Amino acid sequence: MIWKEIKNHPTDYLILVSGVVVSIGLFLSPYITLATKYLLSLFLGFFYAAWGIWHHRQKKSLSVRVALEYVLMGMLMSLVIWLTLEY
Amino acid sequence: MRLRRQRSPKNRIARWLSHTFLPHKRNHHRPWILHPHGLAMVAIVVVAIHISLALVLHFPIFPNVLGESDNITPTAVLEQINIERQENNLAPLQWNDQLSLAAQQKGQDMLQRGYWAHTSPSGEEPWDFIAESGYTYSVAGENLARNFHSTEMMLSAWMASPTHRANIVHTKYADTGIAVLKGTMNGKPTTLVVQLFGTPEDSAVANAPELPQQAYAATQVMVNSAANNASNVLGAQLELTPVHFYRAGILTVLAILLGVLTYDMLNAQNKKLKRNVGKNLAHIILLIAVITTVLLAESGSLL
Numbered sequence: 456m457i458w459k460e461i462k463n464h465p466t467d468y469l470i471l472v473s474g475v476v477v478s479i480g481l482f483l484s485p486y487i488t489l490a491t492k493y494l495l496s497l498f499l500g501f502f503y504a505a506w507g508i509w510h511h512r513q514k515k516s517l518s519v520r521v522a523l524e525y526v527l528m529g530m531l532m533s534l535v536i537w538l539t540l541e542y
Numbered sequence: 543m544r545l546r547r548q549r550s551p552k553n554r555i556a557r558w559l560s561h562t563f564l565p566h567k568r569n570h571h572r573p574w575i576l577h578p579h580g581l582a583m584v585a586i587v588v589v590a591i592h593i594s595l596a597l598v599l600h601f602p603i604f605p606n607v608l609g610e611s612d613n614i615t616p617t618a619v620l621e622q623i624n625i626e627r628q629e630n631n632l633a634p635l636q637w638n639d640q641l642s643l644a645a646q647q648k649g650q651d652m653l654q655r656g657y658w659a660h661t662s663p664s665g666e667e668p669w670d671f672i673a674e675s676g677y678t679y680s681v682a683g684e685n686l687a688r689n690f691h692s693t694e695m696m697l698s699a700w701m702a703s704p705t706h707r708a709n710i711v712h713t714k715y716a717d718t719g720i721a722v723l724k725g726t727m728n729g730k731p732t733t734l735v736v737q738l739f740g741t742p743e744d745s746a747v748a749n750a751p752e753l754p755q756q757a758y759a760a761t762q763v764m765v766n767s768a769a770n771n772a773s774n775v776l777g778a779q780l781e782l783t784p785v786h787f788y789r790a791g792i793l794t795v796l797a798i799l800l801g802v803l804t805y806d807m808l809n810a811q812n813k814k815l816k817r818n819v820g821k822n823l824a825h826i827i828l829l830i831a832v833i834t835t836v837l838l839a840e841s842g843s844l845l
Contacts (some may be wrong), residue, residue, distance in 0.1 A: 457807075460823055471824055477832045482835050503828055508819060516818055520578065524820040527581040532584055532832045535792060536590045539836050 474502050474513050482536070492540055500533030548621055563802050565809050572819055573802050593787040614735060616642070616720035618693040623710055623718065623737075628700060630711045636745060638740065644668075644675035645736040648684075649723040652734060656727050658845060660684060683709040683739040686845040688732055692709075696735060715739040746761025792836055800829045 456509050478499045481487050487495075505527025511517040562580070574580045624732035648671045657663055668684040685706050690696035700706040709715075723734045782796045807822035809815075 457823055460821070466561070467646055468827075469826075471827060475828060478644065479831045479835050484783075485840055502788055503824075507824065510821070510824070518818055519819060522822055523578045524576075526582070527578055527585070528825055528828065531581055531585045534589055535796065535832055537546070537837055538588065539792065 464513075467506075467513070471503075471506050474506065475499070478502070485501065493537060496536035496540065499500045499528035499536065503529035503532065518531075522533065562795045563798075564629055571813075571815050571817060573806055574824075575802055576819075577798065578804060584799060586797060588792060591788060591791040591795070614690065614693050614696060614733065614830065615720050616722055618734065619697070619720050619722075619737065620718065622693055624695045626697070632711060632713060633716075634774050635718040635739070637717060638677065638717035638719050639675035640675040641717055641738045641740055642721060643719065644671040644677065645721035645738045646723070647671050647674070648738070649721045649734045649736040649812070652736075653723060653725040653727055653732065658686075658688065658727065658844060668738060672740060677740060678743045679740040680710075680743045681714050681739075681741040681819065681844050683712065683715065684740075685737045687735040688727075688845075690733070706802070709737075709739055712739065714741055716741045789836060793833065794832050796829060796836070800826065800833065803829065 460478055477531075481495055482492055504522075504526045507520050508517060511521050511525075560566065561569055565573050567576075575584065590793060591736065620635065620637060627634055641834075646768045648668060649668070651662060652658065657661060661667055669679075669682055672679060672682055682845050687696045689792045690699065700710060704717055720738075721734075721736045723736070725734075727734075803822045803825050807826070808824070810817065
């Protein structure tokens, strides 16, 4: 099912993995300032929510509940990274 | 007549755990924690862990928790610096009490006035502190670091930064002074390392024409690297602090979420459930990335 899902939407998952990997790579880079890292944590949340909504819209399975799930998951992960940066 | 069966507290807890973490009919085959309310609750738990840490740091329960820098000592920094210099076929730097006093005063000034810069808000340069200490220099430099957890980690970061490295392996420096200070800067626990480099005015090594009179590492570089963590583990004894417990707490929450998502995905696959919910696979990809970030992120900064 996992492979079927990826096989059916290769571009979607390629975009997701690329966005996430680039964000994390920048987080761990020694040449990025703290302020940029805070912005990156917000970007990651927005990117994920946007990806989820776009993906489900393409599949015509978008509902308010699904959109809310992606927004909350994105916000939660942004929050975790933001708070981690504090220490 | 409708009878309501009384449940024992044990059964209630089991039912709550099952409802929260396992998919079944009562939660529409989706664990409650993955519902919007559940995700919001996880966010509240994360904030609660963060607030707990802030309180522990504000009202210290443990001694020596500020900045976790017991692993950084001026002697260890000097030893490491001289190892780097020897590897570059340079003479070791000599400890200088006047430069150390200047470094100490510079660090205290930074903590007291809450600035993170080579130049103070009133325009005092590192050279002013050196001059006040009575050290007359022909060449001088400054490296700054804050919130590193070990000498090895800090040195790795300095050596990875071209401007800081240039100071460390500068051919013309003869003396150094180092200060390690703990305190709070803008309300946050902070550990500062101030290293001043210098060459006395009458020194023979200072007469090269291409030398800059004063040099300091002018770029700010955030350090978050796996390599630095590895050197920390190798080089220093582990000290558990509230920050470690905070990270462990956050990682536990994320690991639980990852476990629930994975189980839910496999369960839906096995039972061929048709649900209009978010993609567990996408959530798992994001979670793994965030867990990796939390594990590898080791904040410290250079200036």
